[in-house]
Amino acid sequence: MKRTLAALAATAALLAGCTPDAERDRSDGPGPEPGTLRILASSELADLAPVLDRVREDTGITVKPTYTGTLDAVRLLAGEKTDGADGDFDAVWLASADYLRLHPAAARKVVSETSVMSSPVAVGVRTGTVRKLGWRPEDVTWSQIEQAVRAGRLTYGMTDPARSNSGFATLVSVASALSGAQSALTDADVAQAAPRLREFFTGQQLTSGSSGWLAKAYQRRGNVDALLNYESVLKGIPGLTVIRPKDGVLTADYPLSSLAGTPAATRKDVRRLTDALRTPEIQREITARTHRRPVVPSVPPAAGLDTTRRRELPFPGSRSVADGLLDAYENELRRPSRTVYVLDTSGSMAGGRLNGLKEALTDLTGEFRHREEVTLMPFGSDVKSVRTHVVEPADPEAGLDAIRADAGGLTAAGDTAIYSSLQQAYDHLGPGRDTFTSIVLMTDGENTTGARAGDFDAFYRSLAPDQRDVPVFPILFGDSDRRELTHIAELTGGRLFDARKGSLDSAFEEIRGYQ
Amino acid sequence: MLLTGGVAAAVVAGQRGEDANTATTTVRMVIGSEKAGYFADPDVVEALAARNYTVEVETSGSWAMRELDLTTYDLAFPSSQAPAVELADRYKVRGPLPRPFYSPLVVMAHRNAAEVLAANGLATLDTEHRGTLKMAAYLDAARADRTWQQLAGTAPYGELRGTVFVTGTNPETSNSGALYLAAASYVANGGRVVTGEDGLDRTEPLLRKLVTVQGAQQSSSDAVFRDFVSGAGNPLVWVYESQVASLLTDGQRPDDLVVLYPDTTVNSDHTVVPLTDAGESLAGLLATDEELRRLAVRHGFRPQGAATGFPSATAYLKQELTGVRQAPVPTSAILREMALRARE
Structure with missing residues (x-):
C-alpha cells in the first residue's frame, strides 16, 4: 500500500494546482472572510451550486468550494506531505467520512459531522442491455452482474478507487458482496475473494479520476454497457436503468463538518449552513435537483428514486483492510495500465524546465502500479528514443529504476514535432490489448515541424476503432498552445491538464486517475 | 458550535x-x-x-x-x-x-426486522410500533455470529442479510456508543456492573464482536439516526429515546419504524x-x-x-419505563478501557 499512499499524498499537495475543467473551482484568497465559508468538498457536489445559491439568499452565507476527490481530501487533512491544510479551509464536505475516520490525524481535524443527504452506490446499465440480459432491475444482484461480466455480456466504467469515493465505495460493495462476507470486510475476506474480483474487474473498460469525465467518456465510447457510481450521478445520465443490487450497497451520507481550530464565528456559520440545508424546503430542492435522498423524515425522496430497502454493507473498520483492498485493486485485481509518455525535450526545454521534468518523472515512479507497462518517448524534431519498461510484481524496483535512469538521461535539443511524435505513439501501441491504454503528451511549445494538425486528425480518423479508444492527456506547460492541446484532447477523448498554475508533478499525478 | x-x-x-x-x-x-x-x-x-x-x-x-x-x-x-x-x-x-x-437508550428498527426478531424469540412486540429487545437472546445470537438468513421468516426481505447486529457510534468518542457497551457488558457480566480487570476480560470477546461487526462507526448519534431516516444503513440502530421522541413530536408517524426498548438498557443522564x-x-x-x-x-x-x-406518541413510546432494567454505568476509566479493547 505504501506506493499508493505516497501517490495520493502527492495529489493532495497539488489539490489547489491545476484546473483541468469546470469541475474544479479553486477558492481564491488566502484568509477567512466573514460570511464566506471555504469548503473542501467532494467533486460531485458541484451539482449543488443552484441549491447553495438559494441558501446564500436565505442565510447570507457564501460557500466557496474547492473540489477534490474524497480520498485525496483525507490525505490532505491527514497532513501527509503538507501542513494538513490548516487555515486554508473553514469546513469539509465529503461524500462520506468513513475513510476519514480510519486516519486518526485527519479525523482529529474534523468536528461535528452533520449528514446532509444520501446516495447509494448503484449500477447504471443501458436500458437495451438490461433487456438483452433479461434482468428485472429490482431483483439484480452483484452475483448476476458478475456472471454477465464473465460471460462477456457486460462491460462497465468506474472511477479510480484510490482517488474517488464513488470508486472506493463501489470497490467495497463489490468485494463485500462477492466475498460472501456477512459483516465488515476483513483481510481474509479480501484474499479469499481475489480470484472472483479479478474476473469481475476484467469487465472494467473505463477508469477515471472523476465522475464527470467518466460520464463523458462513456457517452463518447458508446460500446461500454454500464457505469458503477452513486445513484445520484447515474440518474443524471440519460439512457441508463439505475439498479441498486439486491445483495447490498454502500451509501454516501455527505457529512458537512467544521474543522477543529477554526474560530467560533466560523463554526457558527457552518452550523447555520447545515441548519439551512436541513430545512424541508432545501431538502426538497436537493432531492429534486440532484437525485440524492433527503435525511429529514418529512421530505420524501424525489420521484424515480426507488424506496425499497437494500442491505447496507458495512465499511471496513480498519485502515489495514481498507488500504489492503485498495492496494490489491491497483496492483493485482484491475486490468493493468499501459502508458506512453510523449515528452517534449526540444531546445526550449533546456535548463530549469528539463530539470523539472526529470524530477517530476522520478517522483512519478512512486505511483506506477504493478504490471504496468510504461514507455518513455522523448521528442524534439522527431522521436529521440522509445524505451519500454514493465513494473514486474516479482521485482518492481528493477522496472522503476530503469525508468528513473532513462528520465535522468534526457537532454534538450531540436524543434517541436508534436503531431509526428503522437502518431508514432499510436503506432507503437498498435492494436488493442487487454489493458487501460493511454498517451500522455507533455509539451512546452507549439508544433514547429513534422506532421501538422490536419495530418494528425486524418491519421487519427484512419485508426482502427479500438485504437481510437486510446485517449491523449495533454499537459499545458511553459509556452504550449491551449487551443492546440484542447483540440488533441477533444479529438482523442482525453482531457487537458494545466501544469502552468500548479506543477508538472501534480499534473502527472492527477492523470494517474485516468490511466 | x-x-x-x-x-x-x-x-x-x-x-x-x-x-x-x-x-x-x-x-x-x-x-x-x-x-x-x-x-x-x-x-x-x-x-x-x-x-x-x-x-x-x-x-x-x-x-x-x-x-x-x-x-x-x-x-x-x-x-x-x-x-x-x-x-x-x-x-x-x-x-x-x-x-x-x-433518556433511555433504545433500538430503532425497521418493521420487518422487528417482526423477524420477535418471531425468533429475540424480541417481543407490544404494538405495531413498540416492543422489547431481549438483550440476553440478542447477545447470544451475536456470540454465535447469527445471520438474518439463519432466522425464520427473512426470505421475503432481501435487505435482511448478513450478521444480525445493532449499529451504534464509536464508543471511544461518543456517549451513546459507550452506553451500548455499558448495557451489553452488564448483561454479559451476569447482571453485574463491570468494575475491574476480571469483568473487562470476561466481557471483552463479546464486546469486540459487537463493535467489529459494524465496521467503520459513525462519530455521533445524529449521523446514525439520519442514516436510518434516509432509508440507508442497518435496520437496527442504537439511539437515544429522545431522538425518536422529537421525531414524533414533529408530527411524524413513520410507518416503517418500531421502537425496541432493550429489557436491560442504560439511561443517559x-x-x-x-x-x-x-x-x-x-x-x-x-x-x-x-x-x-x-x-x-x-x-x-x-x-x-x-x-x-409522551402521551401523544404512545403507539411508539413507553409511558413508563416499567419492565426496563436500568443497568448502572461503569466508571469512565472502565468504560474507556472497554471501548479501547473492543475496537482493537
Whole structure:
C-alpha cells in the first residue's frame, strides 16, 4: 500500500494546482472572510451550486468550494506531505467520512459531522442491455452482474478507487458482496475473494479520476454497457436503468463538518449552513435537483428514486483492510495500465524546465502500479528514443529504476514535432490489448515541424476503432498552445491538464486517475 | 458550535430589556449535540429570556469535551454522568451535579426486522410500533455470529442479510456508543456492573464482536439516526429515546419504524457541570423550572422525577419505563478501557 499512499499524498499537495475543467473551482484568497465559508468538498457536489445559491439568499452565507476527490481530501487533512491544510479551509464536505475516520490525524481535524443527504452506490446499465440480459432491475444482484461480466455480456466504467469515493465505495460493495462476507470486510475476506474480483474487474473498460469525465467518456465510447457510481450521478445520465443490487450497497451520507481550530464565528456559520440545508424546503430542492435522498423524515425522496430497502454493507473498520483492498485493486485485481509518455525535450526545454521534468518523472515512479507497462518517448524534431519498461510484481524496483535512469538521461535539443511524435505513439501501441491504454503528451511549445494538425486528425480518423479508444492527456506547460492541446484532447477523448498554475508533478499525478 | 438560538435570545432579551430593568446574563455552554434542538427552540429561548438568561451554545461529543479548554465557559452539559464527573474533577467543581433530564437508550428498527426478531424469540412486540429487545437472546445470537438468513421468516426481505447486529457510534468518542457497551457488558457480566480487570476480560470477546461487526462507526448519534431516516444503513440502530421522541413530536408517524426498548438498557443522564456561578444558577433553573421541564419533553427528554412520558406518541413510546432494567454505568476509566479493547 505504501506506493499508493505516497501517490495520493502527492495529489493532495497539488489539490489547489491545476484546473483541468469546470469541475474544479479553486477558492481564491488566502484568509477567512466573514460570511464566506471555504469548503473542501467532494467533486460531485458541484451539482449543488443552484441549491447553495438559494441558501446564500436565505442565510447570507457564501460557500466557496474547492473540489477534490474524497480520498485525496483525507490525505490532505491527514497532513501527509503538507501542513494538513490548516487555515486554508473553514469546513469539509465529503461524500462520506468513513475513510476519514480510519486516519486518526485527519479525523482529529474534523468536528461535528452533520449528514446532509444520501446516495447509494448503484449500477447504471443501458436500458437495451438490461433487456438483452433479461434482468428485472429490482431483483439484480452483484452475483448476476458478475456472471454477465464473465460471460462477456457486460462491460462497465468506474472511477479510480484510490482517488474517488464513488470508486472506493463501489470497490467495497463489490468485494463485500462477492466475498460472501456477512459483516465488515476483513483481510481474509479480501484474499479469499481475489480470484472472483479479478474476473469481475476484467469487465472494467473505463477508469477515471472523476465522475464527470467518466460520464463523458462513456457517452463518447458508446460500446461500454454500464457505469458503477452513486445513484445520484447515474440518474443524471440519460439512457441508463439505475439498479441498486439486491445483495447490498454502500451509501454516501455527505457529512458537512467544521474543522477543529477554526474560530467560533466560523463554526457558527457552518452550523447555520447545515441548519439551512436541513430545512424541508432545501431538502426538497436537493432531492429534486440532484437525485440524492433527503435525511429529514418529512421530505420524501424525489420521484424515480426507488424506496425499497437494500442491505447496507458495512465499511471496513480498519485502515489495514481498507488500504489492503485498495492496494490489491491497483496492483493485482484491475486490468493493468499501459502508458506512453510523449515528452517534449526540444531546445526550449533546456535548463530549469528539463530539470523539472526529470524530477517530476522520478517522483512519478512512486505511483506506477504493478504490471504496468510504461514507455518513455522523448521528442524534439522527431522521436529521440522509445524505451519500454514493465513494473514486474516479482521485482518492481528493477522496472522503476530503469525508468528513473532513462528520465535522468534526457537532454534538450531540436524543434517541436508534436503531431509526428503522437502518431508514432499510436503506432507503437498498435492494436488493442487487454489493458487501460493511454498517451500522455507533455509539451512546452507549439508544433514547429513534422506532421501538422490536419495530418494528425486524418491519421487519427484512419485508426482502427479500438485504437481510437486510446485517449491523449495533454499537459499545458511553459509556452504550449491551449487551443492546440484542447483540440488533441477533444479529438482523442482525453482531457487537458494545466501544469502552468500548479506543477508538472501534480499534473502527472492527477492523470494517474485516468490511466 | 454556536447556535442561532444564542443570537435570537439576545434579540428577545433586548426587546424585553426596554420594559424590564433587570440585566440579562449570558451563559456560554458546551453541550452534547442531541440537546442542540432544545436550546435552539424559540420557546426555550423565550422562556430563558423571560428569566433574564441568554445562552450561547457550542456542541461537542460528550467524551470529546475533555479535549476542550472549558475555562471560558459557564457550564458543560454532556449527555451522561461519567464524562460529567470527569469534567467536574478536572475543573474542581464541588457539590452534586444537577441532572435535569434523562433518556433511555433504545433500538430503532425497521418493521420487518422487528417482526423477524420477535418471531425468533429475540424480541417481543407490544404494538405495531413498540416492543422489547431481549438483550440476553440478542447477545447470544451475536456470540454465535447469527445471520438474518439463519432466522425464520427473512426470505421475503432481501435487505435482511448478513450478521444480525445493532449499529451504534464509536464508543471511544461518543456517549451513546459507550452506553451500548455499558448495557451489553452488564448483561454479559451476569447482571453485574463491570468494575475491574476480571469483568473487562470476561466481557471483552463479546464486546469486540459487537463493535467489529459494524465496521467503520459513525462519530455521533445524529449521523446514525439520519442514516436510518434516509432509508440507508442497518435496520437496527442504537439511539437515544429522545431522538425518536422529537421525531414524533414533529408530527411524524413513520410507518416503517418500531421502537425496541432493550429489557436491560442504560439511561443517559444529561448532567450539568457548572463552571461559574451563572452556570450554576442556570443549571438549577433547567432542573426546577416547570416551563423549561415541559419544553424538555417536547424534545424527547424525560425530566427527572416526572412520572409522565409522551402521551401523544404512545403507539411508539413507553409511558413508563416499567419492565426496563436500568443497568448502572461503569466508571469512565472502565468504560474507556472497554471501548479501547473492543475496537482493537
